[in-house]
Amino acid sequence: MLEIKQISKTFNPGTVNEKSALSGLSLTLADGDFATIVGSNGAGKSTLFNAIAGDFYVDEGSIFLSGDDLTYLPAYRRSRRIGRLFQDPMRGTAPHMTIEENLALAYLRTAKHQKAFFSRVSKADKAFFREQLARLDMGLEDRMRQPVGLLSGGQRQALTLLMATMVPPKLLLLDEHTAALDPGTADKVLKLTREIVEGEGITCLMITHNMKNALELGNRTLMMDNGRIVLDIGGEERKGLTVDDLLSRFRAGAGKALDNDRILLS
């Protein structure tokens, strides 16, 4: 369970570039919740993710995950519990290391290996990696000794998704992770995301600019504006909601129309 209480963050305080990116944002996600987030450019969606992942410390408020206080933990310690995918497929994997080594790195970070600096991957682990790679259905299980740099963006993103979820995290953050992929690959990665997240019951937050995906995937849809969550739709209310409904609800909640040149209304 993720509990965010009244977090605020202002960048460049006291200068002309002062920007209040998060203002008193609160959010609670129950275990197994899969929420999509939409909002205008600069609404604070990515900033919210950065705050949860620990790229910066929030000015006010607190962040709890499964009862543990994350507010002042450094990023690398939070990432034991939080998996994260970025829009740029290049950010999630080490290009000069092989597929196997990348998976080993993700796998060896788990709790039981935490202090075992000199542990190595065993034959059994390798068989496990192979099995996991086969789930991606991209033929990567036969290329385990190739450097990741040789893979396409879609393959790298799928691999990153696997690395982030191979040992199920307490929370998964997906920051437009299909936006940089071609439509076919994006669909494939999205399908995989749904399979893994819903299959393992992982608590997940996903930023998207595709309104249709925002309503179809997961069990909750959040809309952000000006560093706040202005709309939170879940349960029965969400079923049968159309993209037009969502836009008019946003207008009512934020007091203005959703302006985002990248939002896909299809």
Place this chain on the structure above:
Amino acid sequence: MLYIVQTALELGFQYALVAMALFLSYRILDIADMTTDGCFILGCAVSVTCAAAGHPLLAIPAAMVSGACAGFVTAFLQTKLGVPSILAGIVTNTGLYTVNLMAMGWKANQSLLRQDTIFTLFRATGIGGDWYAILLSGAITVVMGAILVAFLGTRLGLSIRATGDNRDMVRASSINPTFTITVGLCLANAMTALSGAVVGQAQKTADINAGTGIVVIGLACLIIGETIVGKGSMLRGAIAVVVGSILYRVVYALVLRSPIPIDCLKLVTAIVVALAIAAPTLKSWAAFQARKRKALAARKEGR
């Protein structure tokens, strides 16, 4: 000729450890570690001073520990105090000059006259005959290389490699880059100091200026090796630095025996280093020119 080969092999193995350290810091961690020069002399000074005091064996681990300490200072400056990595190395290197003088008892050099060194001890066992120095230097380098390759396959080793490969990924995968950079630089500088320690005992002397420019030579060995052996796995990288180091010493020995005056040595070294580093670029440029000429000629014929 045999003498040239013997010298090249012996020095090549001894200095290969510097190239191996740079393989770790420069190639894997992607940090240009300027501590190398001072750290090499530090290893040399500590080793020779210990041997002069009658502890040639203890001298080796002592030198390695002192090198690791130097690496730790550089790592601390750049990870905790925000000093840019090249500057951090230069700052440590500057400070090491005084530390090195201190290590030799405030003298600019230290010699071993009749004291035992690891080489005299090894020669006394009778193993290897005339080749004992090469055998011992080679064994040290090969063992160190094997340890390094094995280490890079462990969780910590993989984390260090990922730190140099993709910082963004590292932060998102519960690796503390401060820790991995620190371990990496300590290990790299321990290897540099080991090289200094072995060289010092082999030549029975330590000099405050003996390590000047060693970082450039190490880099040249690394790149010569990679040009010939190729890049790829960690094992290949470790073999490449040894091959590169020996080849560099062969060239060096040939230059020494050629009519080129000895005063020109530094210039020749610089040229060899520049050529070695430029080789991959020159090769691809030549390949492109050849392709272009061929394509243009074919086009002309077609008309």
